[in-house]
Structure formats: C-alpha cells, structure tokens
Amino acid sequence: MTLKLGVPSKGRLMNDTFAWFGERGVQLGLSGGAREYAGRVEGADKVELALLAAVEIPRELAAGRIHLGVTGIDMARERLARWDSQVAEVQRLGFGEAELVIAVPDFWVDVTTLDDLDQVATAFRAVHGHRLRIATKYHRLVRGFLRDNEVSDYQLVDSQGATEGTVKNLQAEAIADIRTSGATLRDNHLRALDDGRILSSEATLFETRASVWDGGAREVWDGLKSTLGLA
C-alpha cells in the first residue's frame, strides 16, 4: 500500500515544500512538463505525490483520500469543522508564514481595538441602516473570533480575492485577511487593529485522522518520518 502525500500544486508554496523535503533527502518533483499535475518521489519508497490546490488539501485529508498533506494552518481551520478531530499537525514547516488580521481604514483614528470596532459597528448601523460589513474569505475563523470577543452588529461579506480593495470599492467597511508584510494593507490605506490578530499561520504538514492507516500505510509513514527526521 502506498502512502499518499498531498502538496500544493503551484507557486511559492509548492517550491518551498519541495525544498523542505529535498533538504531532508526526499526529492519531490513534477513528472513530465511543468503543466502536468503529476508528481514523482525519489528517496522514499511507496510514497505517492498528489498535487492539489492548497485550499482542497484539508478536505482531501478529512476524507482520507490522502494520508499526509501540506497546507496552511489557516486553510485547515477555516475549511474543517472541529479541525483537530479530522486532522493532526505533524510539523510546522517554517515557511508560508502569515497572520489573519482584522483591518480598518487608516483614517479611522478613533478605532485601534476590537472594543472600538464594536462601538463603531453599533453607531454605523444606526447611521447607515445596515450592519458594518467585513470582507473576508475566512468566514468560520472570523465569525468564531468575533463571537469569542463578543463583537456584535457586523456582517461578513464574501471576498475571494483582492480583499484589500473592497473598502475603497464600497463593498465593505473593514476586512479580515492574510497579512504577510503589511505593505498591501498600507498601500490600500488600511491598518490592522492592535488586538485584531485572529490567527498566525504557516505551512504545516498534517496527517489525516480518517481510518486509512491499515494495510501498511502506517509502516510506510513511520519509515518516511525517520527519513525526514521527524520520528
């Protein structure tokens, strides 16, 4: 039985993942041309590479269609209800670091904390007749964070990309998105709240908790772990 390892199928995340495994003696790569989503593995037996969109890796892990997968902590926690009952963190990989933050227009000099945001949300609703909108693609994480912090009178609007532009385009009043450097926020006249950090994420190797470990997969994984120095 082979062990299936899911890794992001393109971009920096793919290359960094390949490099991380390569430094530990397991060469991952694309088979054939760069446009073909099939992979090859050298340096570890019975390990099969599945190239997948990073956002799909949590779901594939939860379903047990792959045994291991590399994706962001943010993706796993956003995509999976009770994530830690479906997958387990094996190793944080030290790249793809990002923070999920709540940001507001920089000229809102009266808003630096969640408490300010909560007060402004109530006033905004009274003035504008609808709830203060927060644009994000991380619905579960943002809603949970604001519930735990007892912020009310807001609504989430879905934004799957270019989220920093939604305020200027009048689609939202605030955003919750991944910040890597802060430059994108600044360029779009936004500023993170002092206590608005929802999650610190980085690329992480996860294993599934689905019951797909019989028939030799566990033994292959134990072998791969010692090759990677994770045992």
Place this chain on the structure above:
Amino acid sequence: MTDKSDIRVEAYRLRALFEARGAEVFETDVLQPAGALLDLYGEDIRARAFTTHDPLRGEMMLRPDFTLPLVQRHVAEGRANGCYTYAGEVFRRQEDDPDRDAEYLQVGYEIFGGEVSVEADAEVFAAFAEILAPLGLRPATGDTGLLRAAIEGLETSAARQAALMHHLWRPRRFRDLLIRYGQVMPAPESPDAPGGIEIGMRTREEVAARLAALERERSVPPLDAGVIRLIDTLLGIRGQAPNALSELRETASALPSILPAIELLAARFAALDALGVDVDSLDFEVSYGRTTLEYYDGFVFGFFADRRPDLPPVASGGRYDALSRAIGGVDGRPAVGGVLRPGLMLSLGSGS
C-alpha cells in the same frame, strides 16, 4: 432512537393541548428569507442556520425557529392580541457538537398582547409545567428585567446606559464596560489630526463625531464602586423563589431602581401560584439565560432533565417584547412564549 412518526404524533398531540387552551394554529414555510433573520440575529445566525440560495428569491434559510415569521404575521394582520401554537421542524447547524440534532420537531405556544404581562407569563409557564409534569423535569426561571432596571437606574450618561443594555447578553464585554465606567477615562491617544485618505462608507465626519463623543465621555463622572458591587450582588442572586425575592428586596435597599422590577416579579410569582405552580420550591436565578436566551428581555424559563445532563433543555421560553418591537416597530406587541421538543420528551419516556 424514537421513530419519527411517533414524534410527529406527539407533536400534534401537544399542539392540540395548546389549542384547547385557546391558541390558534400557525403555519409557515420551511424556507425563510435570510435578510430578515440576519437583520434580527446578526452574523451569528449563519453559524446556527442552514443557508441556501434560491435563484429568484436570493438567500434563504431553513427555518431556525418560528418566532420571526410568527411575529411578522401577527404584525401584518394588525391585531392587538393573539394566542398561537405551532408544530414543525426547525433546523440548526451544528459546528461543534456532532451529538446535537441538526433537525428536530418543535412545538410552540406564544401569547401576544395580553392586558397584564405577568398573567400571560404565568399562563405560558403553567401550561408548560402541566404538560411536562409526568417527566419530572427541573424548571429554572429568571428575569432579565431586573438587570435592565438596575442599568436604567445608574447615575451615568445615556450613552453608557445604552452600551450596557446593548451588551447585556455578553457577560465579558458587559463586565469590561462596568469596570471601565468605574474609572476616570484616560486622555485619548488618537491624534485629532485625521490620518490617511478617506475611503469607504464611514465618513470623516463620523470619525470626528465619535472622537467628540469620546471626549464628552471623559467628563462623565465614574460609577461608584459600591454600585458596581451591587450589580455583581444582583447578578449572583439565586435560590428558591421566596428566598430569592427577599434577597432581592435586601439588595434593593441600596439599589432602589430595581424595586418596580421586583414588584413585577412578586406579582408574577403570585400569578403562578394562582395557577397551581409550586412557587415555594421554584428555582429562580437573576442571571438565568443571560448567555443562551439572547432575545428575551423579561421573564425567562427552561425545563431540564437532570438525569440526562447531556440533553439540551426539553423546553424553554420567555418574554420578548423588544424583539417584537424590533420586528414590528410601533405595531410590535408585548409577547411571551416558549417551545417544547417532543422528540426529547418521548425519549425521556412520557408518551401520551
């Protein structure tokens, strides 16, 4: 697992009991427009309700409860008084607990208007107590009107009172506010020179207005530490009705603003007593339902199976005058009601 058809039979039996008390049957769709629900309950409803999309009608939700459509119907018909019962499925998304049902039958009994509010409160509770009597459940009661009265009586600004009222349901934020209002406000850190370019719908004027409001806030005298302690004392009062009532009266000697709410509570106990409820052993808790029964603003109650602590309450309800006004505006009538879960009742072994 109890058979679904048995649960349905039980639900209609219960509904007939409420009909016999004078309630008319209310029916509504399973698919409800999402807009009104979101407006009323806020973003959290998305975590609790199933949202779906109709190509023509837009976003819809699978009915999370009957309350909103019932109040809408009552208001639309322009009636002052009304007494309703209903039986049907409600749907609740479960993100954290796989053992909780995502779909179950609910039977409700709701009274709108009513000349004397405590008598309507007592009628609803007594009806539930009578129906649930064979199951030997533990009733719990509370009254959020007491805390509301205490806030209304605080010697502080209207803005501070409004903020406390707004967060009545969020204990941590409520507590933070009380502590903050007990201190002298620090000087604002924000510069009054507005930074950055103006983007989005919230305007620079709104920012300036809030800065001015914060400045005004600083001149409001801090709440007396003794008053904050009294509110803590109030929130901690619990016990059997007569004891709770005397403790409340003791607290009111230093917090006289809650006296009318206490008299209302005493009148409700008397009304319950007149309907045969054993008030002497009835549990009362000032904080009961404060975090879980968000839209109630007066009398609140629940019935629990102590031998099955894993189960949610078998029945719950309360008074929701403010919700009724939020939906119906000036036509919103005072309202009190509650719901039963026939599936839980059968599994606890009553049957008909």
